[in-house]
Amino acid sequence: MADVTRVSVPQLETFIARAFEAVGIAKSEATIIAELMVRADAQGSEGHGVFRLPQYIRRIKGGAVNVKPNIRVAREAAGMALVDGDNGMGHLVMRFATQKAIEKAKQAGVAWVGVKRSNHAGPASLYAGMPLEHDMIGLYLAVGNANHLPPWGGIDMLLSTNPIAVAVPADEELPVVLDMATTVAAYGKVKTKAQRGEMMPEGWMMDREGRPLTDPKRANEGFLLPIGGYKGYGLALIFGLLAGTLNGAAMGKDVIDFNADDTTPTNTGHVIVAIHIEAFQPVVEFKKSVDALIRDIRNSERLPGVDRIRLPGEGSYAAREDRLENGIPLPAPLLASLNQLAAELNIAPLA
């Protein structure tokens, strides 16, 4: 790709942490956010990594996000908790909630932790993946931070891309990590296309007359399309009820468009479920079964012209390997916006 600068992981982490410190977040917390954001970039989730930094900073400066949150458990039972994020950065809130879910699942076998009063937390798989090292399966749902999806047959954008991520450990194979929006494309991908000056394929978006919309700069004239038509609408609605309404978080018309609004708390809702495999069967047996399934799938017969059958998450692991070695690729417009941000915050530029 032309006009791309590679920046090392530690360099980018330091830059991001300094930016958050410059707007009042404690060093230890700024470091955690930075590490998670760069993890997003490293795994190829470009729409959810450092790309979002200027927006996050703008919202903090606008008073929309609390830089000194008291993140806490508001309600609790053996198999669940409800976390109140006190309007802190979503990364901090979701890290807290996921740790809580893991801790509870050790006792309860399965723990479902709902979250309210949070914020955008980056890619879903960041949190679904955290239980893996505890020999647990992670499942994450969220209400997206801008409504770009109408109900099926409608044009009022009452729903977001409400994603699901599930991470399942294997033995010798890589974990299976699904991370998907319930729309054909996530809005972050639309924003990335716009910044790169690329067009979108047909099928990602539609305008209010029902015509395909392919210019990402015209994104605000249309809406995203759900996967499988009314089925994707149903999934977005249900995931929103579980991650938003059930937790007392925003859903439907109460969702704040965090791309356009720098002053209003979003009351973002999430769910993280941790499933302790040992409660169901010996962990090693389970992991070997996952290995066998992965190999059956990978080695199965292919359609003409298909070079390889992929497992969910494979692409992210490949991206991570490349980027830990060669650095995070930053397209010129993104690098320019980050260095402009650095000037505004009086911190050292990136490169």
Next chain:
Amino acid sequence: MADVTRVSVPQLETFIARAFEAVGIAKSEATIIAELMVRADAQGSEGHGVFRLPQYIRRIKGGAVNVKPNIRVAREAAGMALVDGDNGMGHLVMRFATQKAIEKAKQAGVAWVGVKRSNHAGPASLYAGMPLEHDMIGLYLAVGNANHLPPWGGIDMLLSTNPIAVAVPADEELPVVLDMATTVAAYGKVKTKAQRGEMMPEGWMMDREGRPLTDPKRANEGFLLPIGGYKGYGLALIFGLLAGTLNGAAMGKDVIDFNADDTTPTNTGHVIVAIHIEAFQPVVEFKKSVDALIRDIRNSERLPGVDRIRLPGEGSYAAREDRLENGIPLPAPLLASLNQLAAELNIAPLA
């Protein structure tokens, strides 16, 4: 519809119960299965109701299903249980598992119950809907009982239509009940089309060369297509890992095609999660929020030519109202096959 006989709910329940009694199932259990199967027909899930009776009976006669199962909890912790269905009829096993989930969720807030050594249990929403009357949300996943879906890019059918159903109660409005296969069409719909002599729309199935397949009588020459391409493949895989592999139930190449095989236990896996709303917030507040969301969606602006915006489950409630009043519609070929079954079992014919 021409050549359709309407049979009352009690009449159909009695018929089905007698058929199961004739092959050795105790009267009380036969009655439960019959009631659940007719509930499927009443809600419009034709591919999963009495339509399946000849096949269920054939498999019982073939020794594939245990008519005197000892359904029991094999493993348990505060937030989960693993139910061993002892190869009983899926309806009995899933009713047991769902009752267990509801009971546990009253204490734990959320309870996740996995199931192994079960069988086909009818439509997913039957079980997701059971927690509703306890002011709970129900979430159900299952491994389908025949592999009709290849991994994305492949042609080996290693995956099934692995469905998800979620039921969420409202206050004055009807509950939101999503019940969907991860394929564009469920295989039961393909079978119904075949029996009715109708063609399928393009997009339901593809043949092994990648061409659209629209004749349901040629269904065994091709495979179902996942929703959203690789995303539906990912969902089918993940739901299968959770409902199958994690529970020690069949998944991947171990799945038995219960349409073709009358002698082998399927070791079907399911998951039912019961979520006690009260653990998260006052039930009435939650239900009023769901009402408000439903109304916002229903009353939102429509695309040109769309007469009404529907909520998931609306169609099933309308079908139920009609069928409780006017009886279950049985197309002539189905009625004939049921009366042939009656003759074989020496029980009274239906009509």
